[in-house]
Amino acid sequence: MIDLKQAAPKQISFLKTAFEQDKLAHAYLFVDSLTQRALATAYWLACLVNCTGTKRPDGTCINCERVLSGNHPDVFLVKPEGKQSLSIDQIRPLKEELAKSPVEGNRRFFFIENAQTLTMPAANALLNLLEEPVAPVTTILLTNNAQQILPTVRSRTQIIEFNDLAQANSKSQDLLLYGFSQEDLENLGETAELDKAVKYFYQELLENNDLAVVSAHKLAGMMKNKVQEDYVFYLLKKFCLDGIKQQQLLGNQALLGRLLDCDKMKFSNVSFLNRLDYLALS
Numbered sequence: 001m002i003d004l005k006q007a008a009p010k011q012i013s014f015l016k017t018a019f020e021q022d023k024l025a026h027a028y029l030f031v032d033s034l035t036q037r038a039l040a041t042a043y044w045l046a047c048l049v050n051c052t053g054t055k056r057p058d059g060t061c062i063n064c065e066r067v068l069s070g071n072h073p074d075v076f077l078v079k080p081e082g083k084q085s086l087s088i089d090q091i092r093p094l095k096e097e098l099a100k101s102p103v104e105g106n107r108r109f110f111f112i113e114n115a116q117t118l119t120m121p122a123a124n125a126l127l128n129l130l131e132e133p134v135a136p137v138t139t140i141l142l143t144n145n146a147q148q149i150l151p152t153v154r155s156r157t158q159i160i161e162f163n164d165l166a167q168a169n170s171k172s173q174d175l176l177l178y179g180f181s182q183e184d185l186e187n188l189g190e191t192a193e194l195d196k197a198v199k200y201f202y203q204e205l206l207e208n209n210d211l212a213v214v215s216a217h218k219l220a221g222m223m224k225n226k227v228q229e230d231y232v233f234y235l236l237k238k239f240c241l242d243g244i245k246q247q248q249l250l251g252n253q254a255l256l257g258r259l260l261d262c263d264k265m266k267f268s269n270v271s272f273l274n275r276l277d278y279l280a281l282s
């Protein structure tokens, strides 16, 4: 069940205005690192259009309930079911639906979750769907990474960004200042999972927790390239410095010293895992 309260305020007010001015696009690309938030926003729009309550969308009238529970005949959701990718077989039914008029409301909605996993044939099938449709349809592609969407698909959509770009930019700025190149940043990719894993490792190091050895191996297993390895050490140093800034000197100063040892070890070609082990065992 979708929770409308998770919908993003700024984006829903934009969509509401578009709807009220009868200017809803026929295709949107929602770019959000939080899938549930983007999905809730898409369903919020479908509820707005179909709601029979006075305070639209209320989320509680019979129409809203059917939309939210996946039982409204004008609202379709396609997502990779347990599989890694969205196949052409999942897109084909939408093409058949496309020609039909809305069953009840005045607009149909096609939501495509994890659109970055569309296979090439599926993406190509989708292209027709995104051309100006005959019947009133709004297709919303949801993704956490706009760069992984085929440019031909992307260019047919109106892109709605959910992530805080100012925050993302300031992070890139920090990384560039530290010495990462623009190309490194591209190779680094999405870091949410990594950030979390490094944070845990850092906390275990501060607590002298035995689990740090296990986390070191887990982290080493997550590495896809050298840039990510450098990023892990960048983050650990950043956490230490942040701690020191907040007067949490105990532990952070000693750890920072060992992180500087690790820099030297790197230049002597000590492996990434061995450097993490050094931190975990000290």
Ligand SMILES: [Zn+2]
Binding pocket: 047, 050, 051, 052, 053, 056, 057, 058, 059, 060, 061, 062, 063, 064, 065
């Ligand atoms: Zn309603």
